[in-house]
Amino acid sequence: MSDKPKILLSGVKPTGAPHIGNYFGAMKQFVDLQDEYKPYIFIADYHALTTIHSAKELHQNILGVALDYLAIGLNPEKTALFKQSDVPEVAELAWIFNCITTVPYLERAHAYKDAVAKGREVSVGTFDYPILMAADILIQDADVVPVGQDQKQHIEYARDTAEKFNRIFGETFKLPEAFILPNVEVVKGIDGQKMSKSYGNTIPLFASRGEIQKLVMSIVTDSGADIPQNVYAIHKLFKSESELAKLYEDNKGKYKILKEALIEDADTTLAPLRRRRQELAKNQSTVLKIVAEGGKVARARAAKKLEETRRKIGVVLES
Numbered sequence: 001m002s003d004k005p006k007i008l009l010s011g012v013k014p015t016g017a018p019h020i021g022n023y024f025g026a027m028k029q030f031v032d033l034q035d036e037y038k039p040y041i042f043i044a045d046y047h048a049l050t051t052i053h054s055a056k057e058l059h060q061n062i063l064g065v066a067l068d069y070l071a072i073g074l075n076p077e078k079t080a081l082f083k084q085s086d087v088p089e090v091a092e093l094a095w096i097f098n099c100i101t102t103v104p105y106l107e108r109a110h111a112y113k114d115a116v117a118k119g120r121e122v123s124v125g126t127f128d129y130p131i132l133m134a135a136d137i138l139i140q141d142a143d144v145v146p147v148g149q150d151q152k153q154h155i156e157y158a159r160d161t162a163e164k165f166n167r168i169f170g171e172t173f174k175l176p177e178a179f180i181l182p183n184v185e186v187v188k189g190i191d192g193q194k195m196s197k198s199y200g201n202t203i204p205l206f207a208s209r210g211e212i213q214k215l216v217m218s219i220v221t222d223s224g225a226d227i228p229q230n231v232y233a234i235h236k237l238f239k240s241e242s243e244l245a246k247l248y249e250d251n252k253g254k255y256k257i258l259k260e261a262l263i264e265d266a267d268t269t270l271a272p273l274r275r276r277r278q279e280l281a282k283n284q285s286t287v288l289k290i291v292a293e294g295g296k297v298a299r300a301r302a303a304k305k306l307e308e309t310r311r312k313i314g315v316v317l318e319s
Contacts, residue, residue, distance in 0.1 A: 008037035008179070009142035011044040011084065011133070014061035015051065018068055019202035020270075021187035021195035024237050027205075029146065031073040039079040040140050040298055041069065043291070046084050046091070047132065050125045066287050068205070071277035076290045084136065086295030089302040093309060094128070094135040097161050100168060101131055105160075110153055134158040137176050139302045144179040152178050169312040188233040190219045203234070206274045209267045216263045226252035231262055238265040 010030060018027065030041060043065045045058060052058045062083060074081060084090065106112065109130050115122050125132075130153075137145055137158045145155055155178040162173035186194050189201025196202070203215050221228040227248050235244055235258075251257045280287055310316050 005036065005038045006143035007141060008033060008039045008144050008146065009042075009137055009140050009176075010039070010146050011042050011047065011136055012065050012069070013044045013048050014058065014065045015048060016061060016197060017064065018205045019195055019197070020205055020234075020237065020266075021189070021202065023072065023205045025148070025187055026146065027069065027072055030069075030079075033146075034075055034078040037144065040142070040301075041074065041079055041081050042087075042136065042298065043081075043083045044136075047129065050123060050129065063284065063287065066291050067277050067280050070280055070287060070290065071206070071273050076294065080294040080297045081291060082294035082298045083291060086292070087139070087299045087302045089299065089306040090132070090135045090139055093139050093302075093306055094132045096309060096313060097131050097135060097165070098128065100164055101161065106130060109157070130154065130157040131161065134161040138162055138173045139305050140298065141174045141301075141305060142176045143174070144177050146179045148180070152180075165309075172309060172312050187237065188230060190215055190230070190234075192220055192230045192233075203266070205270065206277050207270065208274070209263075209271070212266050212270065213263050216259050216266065219259065221255050228255050228258060231255070231258050235262045235265065238262070238269050 008030075010026075030039060033039065043062050045062050048058060048061070052061070066081065069081060070076070106127055109127075111129060112122060112127055115126060133154055134157050137155075138161065145158070147155060155176060159175045162175050166172055189195035189199055190203065191199065191201040193199055193201060203212065207215070216231075216234075219228070219230050219234070221230060232244070232248065247261055248258065251261075307316075
């Protein structure tokens with residue numbers, strides 16, 4: 001067996017500020033897994049082009065993602081943090097994969113079917129999204145890709161593509177495994193639904209204390225319940241259920257006291273992250289250097305795999 005750590009790969013679309021659901025649902029786990037795996041975390045700027053057509057917005061969001069991940073503890077000495085666009089080999093590999101992929105196969109993708117069902121005119125980028133994602137994964141020889149239960153299809157597309165290429169051209173690509181993040185459940189928003197930007201029910205990860213206070217006090221509560229379930233669901237993200245048991249038992253029906261306790265516990269956890277991000281934002285050149293260095297590491301690995309792929313398909317001419 002190899003002593004080298006397994007490669008963990010994940011992409012993060014730069015589509016705006018993260019919320020605590022993103023943090024507890026995925027971001028925190030990437031930091032926690034740095035010692036067990038060799039992580040490659042990329043900022044999926046080319047994927048974001050399917051929805052963002054403003055250079056200024058995309059630029060700000062890319063920098064924002066880098067700041068977010070460094071602020072929560074991503075260590076560039078352990079993790080390669082890079083921009084997707086800094087590894088152009090991915091786009092070339094995606095074209096190669098396109099040439100062995102059928103239209104009916106891509107028509108099965110959930111995102112495409114959802115867009116069609118809603119009557120949207122689908123861009124080629126949106127339609128081809130699964131193949132670019134497969135290229136992202138396969139070009140780094142990823143062993144595991146962390147996903148939620150609702151994202152397993154992405155890994156299935158990557159595995160199918162690898163199997164088909166290997167069958168046609170010979171063994172080349174490793175088949176990645178979906179890594180379902182442990183101990184993660186759907187994070188509820190302040191209205192009791194799944195926390196989502198589209199629902200407008202989030203608590204931003206880097207919210208100020210004042211913002212936290214305003215949002216927590218607006219959490220929807222059931223006036224007939226001793227324990228406000230929506231408050232408790234968010235509170236247990238910050239403290240264990242055993243730590244919360246006495247607090248909620250002693251304050252049955254006292255929603256204001258329980259919300260104030262949640263404000264304190266949330267701010268205790270989030271304030272250090274907020275301060276760290278503010279400090280990093282003062283020295284953007286350091287952040288840009290980290291991302292550029294991560295890109296060099298990722299690109300060097302991708303270039304080797306693409307060279308092998310080019311030889312397999314017959315485009316490398318040798319005497």
